[in-house]
Amino acid sequence: MTNERATILANGPFVDDGRLRARIAEGGGPLIGVDGGAWRLYELGFTPRWVTGDYDSVTPAQRETLEAAGARFVETPDQYRVDLDKALAFAIDEAGARDIAVFGAGGGRLDHTVAALAAAVAHGQRASIQLIDAHGAARPVYGELTLTGSDLIGRVVSLIALGTVEDVWFDGVRWPLTGQSVGPYGRDATSNEIVSDTICVRAGAGDLLIYLHHGAPERSA
Incomplete structure (x- = not known):
């Protein structure tokens, strides 16, 4: 089966700020509930098509209700992988x-x-993946990533390095990077400010994500 899009609700902290509902309303594809995230979807008025995880956060009564509503439970018992890792693999594969x-x-x-x-x-090289919370959205960077839009100016943006990332270039921000390393033994790249309607990140070896805040911070008078 092929679904161009999918929307996942995991079992971490979640604020119902309208973004999940907007994603669903605009055609976010089938819903996948990760463990207790499946029941959260149900409480929000949505039935997940699939439920993944080890189900340690789903009660027998909740599972019965979800299955009666049409949710399919997919057994993913591998305890050497976190539930979200397994959910992303299922969504893609x-x-x-x-x-x-x-x-x-x-x-x-x-x-x-x-x-x-x-x-x-x-999993980000096999699909476009965004991790969305109440403050912003994170996505992996492989090689080069360019974002454009007039609404970018003034927004806060961070680079998150999982380890040291070499040869990072970051344009369109107040504090640009010009080939430095980012991470534990390099530059800090959090809480930068976008000053252009186009930003571009280029990176060498290492695992890097960009975290873009949803909107520009309010300025004090």
């Missing part, structure tokens, strides 16, 4: 998705957040 938005992926615990970022990097 089984559902055929190539545009995936993930909500509720992290933020409650540091280990969960890092694991979610790593999962996005691991």
Whole structure:
């Protein structure tokens, strides 16, 4: 089966700020609930097409209700992989998705957040993946990434390095990078400010994500 898009709700902290609903309304593809995220979808008024995970956050009564509503539980018991990693693999390999938005992926615990970022990097060359929270959206960078739009100016943007990333170039921001390393032994690249309607990130070896805040911060009078 092939679904160009898919929308995933994981079991991490989630704020119902309208972005998930907007994604669904605009044709976000089939819904995938990751473990307890499936019940959250149901409580929001949506039934996931599939439920993945080890189901340690789904009660028997909740599973019965979800299955009665039409949700299909996909057994993914591998305890050496985090639930989001398995959900992304399922969305790409089984559902055929190539545009995936993930909500509720992290933020409650540091280990969960890092694991979610790593999962996005691991699968991001096979599909466009965004991890969306209440503040912004993160996506992996491979080689070069360019974003354009008049609404970019003034927004906060960060580069997140999983380890040291070499030869990073970052244009269109207040504090550009010109070939430096980013990460534990290089430059910090968080909380930059966009000053152009086009930004471009180019990176050498290493795992890098860009985290773009949803809107420009309010300025004090």
